[in-house]
Amino acid sequence: MTRTWSAVYVHLHRDRDRIDAFLLDHLAPRAEELVARGSAKAWFFLRYWDGGPHLRVRFLDADTDAVDAFSGHMRAAAAETADDAVALDSAAYYANLPQADPDRWHGDGDVVGAVYEPETARYGGPGALEVCEDFFCVSSAIALAVLRSAPRPHQRQAVAADLTSLAFSVLGFSDVEAVRQARGYHAAWDYSAEVARGDGRAREEAEHLFHSSPSRWLQRRARLERLVSTEGSSTHHLWHRALSETVVKLRRLHAERPLTNDLTRIVWSLLHMHHNRIGLDIDDERRIAWLLSLAYPRWEPAGDFFAPGVASPDRAYAEASKYRTATIGGEHLPRPVPHEEELSPAAAPSRTGLPVVDLPAPGPLTAPVGDVLAHRYSAHGDYGSRLPLADLSSLLGHAAGISRARSDEPGRHRPPRNHPSPGAAYATQVWVVARNVEGLEPGAYRYRAGEHDLLRADGAAAADGLAELSPFLRASADGRPGAVADTVGALLVLVGDLGRLREGYGQRALRLLLQEAGHVAQNLSLCAAALGLRSLVVSGFADDAVNARLHLDGVDRMALTLLPVGSEPSPA
Numbered sequence: 194m195t196r197t198w199s200a201v202y203v204h205l206h207r208d209r210d211r212i213d214a215f216l217l218d219h220l221a222p223r224a225e226e227l228v229a230r231g232s233a234k235a236w237f238f239l240r241y242w243d244g245g246p247h248l249r250v251r252f253l254d255a256d257t258d259a260v261d262a263f264s265g266h267m268r269a270a271a272a273e274t275a276d277d278a279v280a281l282d283s284a285a286y287y288a289n290l291p292q293a294d295p296d297r298w299h300g301d302g303d304v305v306g307a308v309y310e311p312e313t314a315r316y317g318g319p320g321a322l323e324v325c326e327d328f329f330c331v332s333s334a335i336a337l338a339v340l341r342s343a344p345r346p347h348q349r350q351a352v353a354a355d356l357t358s359l360a361f362s363v364l365g366f367s368d369v370e371a372v373r374q375a376r377g378y379h380a381a382w383d384y385s386a387e388v389a390r391g392d393g394r395a396r397e398e399a400e401h402l403f404h405s406s407p408s409r410w411l412q413r414r415a416r417l418e419r420l421v422s423t424e425g426s427s428t429h430h431l432w433h434r435a436l437s438e439t440v441v442k443l444r445r446l447h448a449e450r451p452l453t454n455d456l457t458r459i460v461w462s463l464l465h466m467h468h469n470r471i472g473l474d475i476d477d478e479r480r481i482a483w484l485l486s487l488a489y490p491r492w493e494p495a496g497d498f499f500a501p502g503v504a505s506p507d508r509a510y511a512e513a514s515k516y517r518t519a520t521i522g523g524e525h526l527p528r529p530v531p532h533e534e535e536l537s538p539a540a541a542p543s544r545t546g547l548p549v550v551d552l553p554a555p556g557p558l559t560a561p562v563g564d565v566l567a568h569r570y571s572a573h574g575d576y577g578s579r580l581p582l583a584d585l586s587s588l589l590g591h592a593a594g595i596s597r598a599r600s601d602e603p604g605r606h607r608p609p610r611n612h613p614s615p616g617a618a619y620a621t622q623v624w625v626v627a628r629n630v631e632g633l634e635p636g637a638y639r640y641r642a643g644e645h646d647l648l649r650a651d652g653a654a655a656a657d658g659l660a661e662l663s664p665f666l667r668a669s670a671d672g673r674p675g676a677v678a679d680t681v682g683a684l685l686v687l688v689g690d691l692g693r694l695r696e697g698y699g700q701r702a703l704r705l706l707l708q709e710a711g712h713v714a715q716n717l718s719l720c721a722a723a724l725g726l727r728s729l730v731v732s733g734f735a736d737d738a739v740n741a742r743l744h745l746d747g748v749d750r751m752a753l754t755l756l757p758v759g760s761e762p763s764p765a
Contacts, residue, residue: 196253196254196323196326197253197254197255198251198252198253198309198311198326199233199251199252199255199257199260199306199309200249200250200251200306200307200308200309201249201250201251201252201260201263201264201267201304201305201306201307202241202244202247202248202249202250202299202303202304202305202306202307203215203220203247203248203250203267203271203304204244204245204246204247204299204300204301204302204303204304204305205246205247205248205271205278205301205302206245206246206278206279206280206281206300206301207246207277207278207279207301208279209472211274211277212240212246212248212472213340213344213472214274214277215248215270215271215274215277216238216248216337216340217337217340217341219266219267219270219274220238220248220250220267220270221238221337223263223266223267224236224238224250224252224263227252227255227259227260227263228252230259232255232256232259232260233252233253233254233255233256233259233260234253234254234255235252235253235327235330236250236251236252236253236330236333237250237251237326237329237330237332237333238250238251238333238470239329239466239469239470240469240470240472242286242290243290243294243297244297244298244299245281245283245286245298245299245300246281246286247299249307250263251309251329253326253330260306264304264306267304268302268304271301271302271304272302275301275302278301278302281301283295283298288389289388289389290387290388290389311326313453314453314454315454315458315459315462316454316459316462317443317446317447317452317453317454317456317459318446318450318452318453320446320450321443321446321452321453321459324439324442324443324446325439325459325462325463327439328435328436328439328463329466331431331435332435332463332466332467332470333470334431335428335431335432335435335467336467336470336471338428339352339428339471340471340472342428346472346477349471349472349473350473350477350480350481352428352471353467353468353471353473353477353478353481354413354481354484354485355413355417355429356429356432356464356467357375357464357481357482357485358413358414358417358485358488359417359421359429359432359433359436360436360460360463360464361374361485362418362421362433363433363436363437363440363460364440364456364457364460368489368490368491369748369749371485371486371489372486372489372490372746372748373746373748373749374457374461375482375483375485375486375489376482376483376486376740376746376747376748377746378461378478378482379391379395379396379479379482379483379486379741380741380744382475382478382479383651383744385475388475390654391475391476391479393661393738393741394476395476395477395479395480395483396479396480396483396737396738396741398480399479399480399481399483399484399487400483400487400737402480402484403484403487403488404494407493407494408493410484410487410488411488411491411492411493413488414488414489417429421433436460436463439463440456440460443456443459444456465478468481510700510703513700514700514701514703514704516701525699525701527615527616527697527698528696528697528698529616529696529697530615530616530618530620530693530694530696530697530698531693531696532607532618533690533693547648547649547650548648548649549644549646549647549648549649550633550638550646550647550649551645551646552582552585552586552589552590552645552646552647553582553583553586554586554590554645555586555587555589555590555591555594555645556583556586556587558587558591558720558723558724559723560722560723565719565722565723566719568722569718569719569722570722571674571728571729571730572676572727572728572729573674573675573676573729574670574676574677574762575670575677575680575762576676576677576680576681576682576727576757576758576759576760576762577629577680577682577727577759577760577761577762577763578629578679578680578682578759578762579629579631579682579759579760580629580630580631580681580682580683580726580758580759580760581630581631581632581760582630582631582632582633584724584726584760585625585630585633585682585683585758586645587720587724588717588720588721588724588726588758589623589625589640589642589645590645591611591716591720591723592611592612592623592713592716592717592719592720593610593611593612593621593623593640593642593713593716593717594610594611594642594645595608595609595610595611595642595643595645596608596609596610596611607619608642608643610642611716612709612712612713612716613708613709613712614709614712615694615697615698615705615706615708615709616697616698618693618694618697619642619709620689620690620691620693620694620706620709621687621688621689621690621706621709621710621713621753622639622640622687622688622689622690623639623640623685623686623687623688623713623717624637624638624639624640624650624685624686624687624688624743625637625638625639625640625647625683625684625685625686626638626655626656626659626683626684626685626686626742626743627656627682627683628656628659628679628681628682628683628684629680629681629682629683629759630682630683633647634653635652635653635655635656636649636650636651636652636653636654636655636656637649637650637651637652637655637656637742637743638650639688650743650744651743651744655742655743656684659678659679659681659684660678660679661735661738662734662735662738662739662742662755663675663731663733663734663735663755664733665729665731665733665734666678666681666684666731666734666755666757675729675731676727676729676731676757676759678757680759680762681757681758681759682726682758682759682760683757683758683759684755684756684757684758685717685755685756685757685758686739686743686752686754686755686756687710687713687714687752687753687754687755687756688743688745688750688751688752688753689706689707689709689710689750689751689752689753690706690749690750691703691706691748691749691750691751692748692749692750693749694706706753707753710753710754714730714754714756717756717758718730718756721758725760725761726758726759726760727757727758727759727760727761728756728757728758729756729757730754730755730756731754731755731756731757732754732755734752734755736751736752739752739755740752
């Protein structure tokens with residue numbers, strides 16, 4: 194039977210607390226009463242921004258007169274609480290909402306009927322949408338309970354983190370997959386047209402929360418799992434049961450006919466809408482996602498970064514990754530490593546349809562090797578604010594490109610490159626954050642050695658604020674060692690694909706990856722010297738600040754080394 198949803202939008206120019214109060218004191222009681230009288234089968238709500246801040250209410254198979262009466266009650270309630278309204282300027286309100294239409298604006302207290310336009314494909318198709326709509330109703334009831342019992346923002350964020358963790362459990366994520374998913378969700382909002390790009394504060398706040406009390410967050414998940422394993426009626430129990438039933442139904446539908454969206458994406462949408470209902474914004478969601486990504490590895494950071502004990506993480510890893518005489522030729526024997534082109538589209542770092550910049554052919558390097566070795570140095574200070582595209586092309590092609598001279602050698606299954614790599618896996622990629630490259634728009638690019646081109650990965654925002662990534666990328670020439678960030682032609686980032694290399698080398702992979710990155714960094718440094726360019730190998734940087742800038746998960750793919758490159762500054 195076809196469902197019919199009625200929609201009512203209640204516009205409220207109020208802060209979050211006053212909107213919550215209106216929802217709890219006026220809107221929810223009237224909506225629940227309407228359903229209790231049999232004038233509608235169910236209802237749910239969400240918060241929205243287009244046209245100004247408002248609450249969207251939807252009733253299933255509702256009596257038209259009852260919905261009209263509900264709208265009248267909402268107008269009266271908004272008028273009674275009009276003193277709670279604040280002055281809102283549409284231009285200022287829409288400043289961080291790139292997709293908004295500034296001409297579509299309603300005043301405080303406006304209540305309008307609307308046509309329900311479901312996002313059917315987003316929720317998996319017509320049958321799956323009905324399953325998700327049923328969950329929307331349960332989510333709304335849970336959200337109201339959370340709003341009543343957890344009035345402070347930090348309390349609601351803690352509940353949201355719990356419910357997200359339970360969603361990971363329902364989906365059966367491993368710890369590694371949970372981290373991938375959480376960081377992917379954190380990154381995904383940078384590509385949304387609905388909100389402004391994140392500035393890193395949410396991630397930093399999550400790191401502060403976790404590292405100020407790691408055991409609290411590490412133990413919380415185990416307590417949650419024990420809690421929902423027993424019978425109960427708490428919000429956590431209700432959420433876990435409802436989401437579990439929803440996922441079972443969606444999987445059953447998928448078995449009959451493939452859903453129009455991935456199940457994991459559908460659940461993320463359900464999570465997002467629940468976060469919306471409890472009044473969280475996108476930065477809150479970013480913060481929660483990053484916080485969970487830190488809690489899932491299940492290990493507590495060492496209290497002393499320089500702890501000398503034999504059980505310190507670095508010594509423990511050195512021991513765990515050793516080859517032994519008895520195993521090196523047997524159970525630890527390397528296995529095949531998939532090439533990037535062999536990965537599934539979801540796992541591969543490149544995406545179809547992204548802009549590609551063809552690079553000119555690399556020019557020859559004519560400087561004698563001895564002279565290059567003698568004159569290579571770490572360049573500090575001004576980087577000239579320019580880098581010719583031809584020089585960037587030569588640098589990348591010679592340091593990390595294909596060895597054309599050896600490409601025809603017999604027995605090669607992959608084109609050889611100009612640096613050593615374990616199993617010819619070439620798990621170290623060179624990313625280019627272009628800032629002052631002549632003929633190249635600012636932004637982030639990934640160098641593709643086989644094609645000798647740059648695949649655009651992000652826009653100009655990626656090249657802003659480079660000084661935030663490392664104390665050795667300074668904002669000004671202040672006499673300390675390092676490069677002046679604003680003057681670099683490009684910041685090269687060596688990115689390691691640990692997840693791919695682990696398939697062939699297990700726990701040895703990180704050692705081998707760091708070796709390969711060292712080979713590439715030395716090649717870049719020497720080739721820069723041969724081209725008369727300035728460069729500096731930077732190993733001191735905020736790892737996850739760089740990872741987040743490039744939308745790397747920091748688990749399977751991570752930044753290993755930074756290398757600013759530029760030209761000699763013009764004489765004063």
